[in-house]
Amino acid sequence: MEPGRRLRDEAVLEVSDGPQARPWYSVVDAWRDWYSGYLGSHIEFENSEGEIGRTALENSYMPDYGKRYYAKLKDFERGVQREFDGMTTVMLTFTASHRNADGGWRCPADHMRDIMDGYDAARKQLHQVLSGQKWEYARVWEPHADGYGHLHMAVFVEDGGGDLRAEQFRSVMESHVRNCGPAGREAHQVEGDDAAVSVNDDVENLGSYVSEYIGIFGDETLNRPMKEQMFYAVTWATNTRRVDFSNGAQEMMNREQTRRQFRRETDGLEPEDCPEGFEEWQEEQEEDDGAVSEWTVESICTVSYGSPEYADPTTGGVETTAIEGRSGVDPPPSFE
Template sequence: MREDCVRDRADGGHRSKPMSAVIREFLSWYNDYRHAHLVFNDPDGNTVRSKMENSHQPSYGNRYYARFKALERQVIQEYDNPHSCILTFSGSHKNANGDWRCPVDHLRDVIDTWRPERGGGVYHQLRQSLDGMEWEYCVGVEHNSKGYGHVHVGVFVDGEVAESDFHNVIDEHLRLCDIAHRDAHNYYHPDSEKKPISVRRIDPSLDPEDYDGSSDVVGNVASYLAEYIGAAADSELFDRSPQELYFRAACWASGTQRVRFSTGANEMIRHDRDESRRVETMGPVNHGWKPDATAEKIAEAANHPDRSATEWLEEPDEGCWTLQGIGRVDDEGETTFEIEQSTVQYREIHGAESLDPPKKLPPTRPIPESTDTSLVEYH
């Protein structure tokens, strides 16, 4: 976990702070971004300001949705017979003692089946199930009504697919995730809303306003995907539910990326951006803001946790931009603070296994309702 979310032990180890303290740390961190901006000098000597962003701000939700739309456009353009599938993976939020599970431990158990460090995994099973087909994916982590995380995987396939094509993918999660149970992953459930697999054919001619969720055809894939992943929320963080704040604090504390795209999907999104990019200019600070691709690039670099924005801005191709620091505005005017580029430090938590033992469930596959009561187990 982030070092500001742990406390040191006498033996040199680390223990997590209580959830209430972690949420305070998270909200304090988030609040520091409000009313703050990055201050630059451009190659002409003008002062340029760029908003400081983080992935929990409403504006970032808009950015995610724009990426979904870009991917949608490219899928429709490049695929002859585009289909989409949403896969859902979850796990029990109770531990073996019957208490509430640690949110970060729970999150790790659910997420880590996607691509384990060794051996196979859900991703490898998905690749095997779609062998010979062209496909890309995006992964989103979302919260449930209790504030615990579950995973949605949006898969885009060039060719017709059916729910049964993904049964083995769900089975792989059940096999690898000790806290996953077949009742929450029942692809035979009579209620389609409760199935962990949702397959739709993509039809760009379909009016999005006519889609009510009951059809097996979808037009606005970005809205369909964003509804599942929940990444396009446009309300201020402080207005969100306590359950969502618990979840986001757990993601922040553990460095969990809530939305990510496959390499191929990212390439499609970049291609769409290159096709639609317009070159505009941003004037001096007293002329106000104008949208600009360069401003977006420098803001992305300056907010990146693992790169030096100063070195990047001073590269010859970038025209020698200079990062002055972080600006804050109050009743007395603007104050600029010097900053140093650094990475977030994480600490491993020790000695808490007995406090939060996972509730291990038998790795049983879902079975049709007409099947006898005997369980289908893995061996």
């Protein structure tokens, strides 16, 4: 692994020449142990009257968490339908070689960072390509069959006339290739059967469309195919978010959640039906948000066998360590 990368402490091996990354199989074991620790665990609350409440402790790898992603995507879909005059979806796929310059397997954490370096440059180029247009995006990591990751960027563009073409995004893909040495131009073409750019102006169910890339439904996590568990272990060790949204998309989803809550509390009224009432309701929500809750988090409770085990909730958090690495061990490939 390249020197200076940071990994979760559970993925780090302390040796005589400094902290090094654990082998991939060992990181998978550590991730499975970490995940198993959530099973049967709860956050315990207590109010001023001594009443106790519990809610299950969750992490983003749990199947139920996928339902939240799907709900957010459906909110986004409703927001797009409300705020865009027609929509075209552009799916951009960014990847890189899994092999290093010596023909061996590339360190998966370095490989993921390679792709992100290219993606960061491509995203800036995308702003230039879509300058003057209304658009938002969702970013999704997905595993290959060998456990390495690749990145999808679903771009949602207001395009009532359906005029967008894949060729318009050539400079975006070229930017990724220039800034990600292991990327290669052949894998990032905008035309052909295996094109890395697809343009679709008739997506009827945006939530399902993006969810196919996320892989949010299926078996319990520890029973998922090993390629997925290997991939999950890498994202966990590197603190990589598997799903992310643009700021505008987040705001759009928040607005839809607010609308839904208002409808629920007013027997189906839309904000447009009573704007003054909606403003008063929002002010009440802000006052409630500013109030001090009578419930406080007391502990994390795990019940496995026998009596519950309690832990201090303030001792959590992710600790990371910079890897010393060994220069030259995993040289990235380079393509013309």
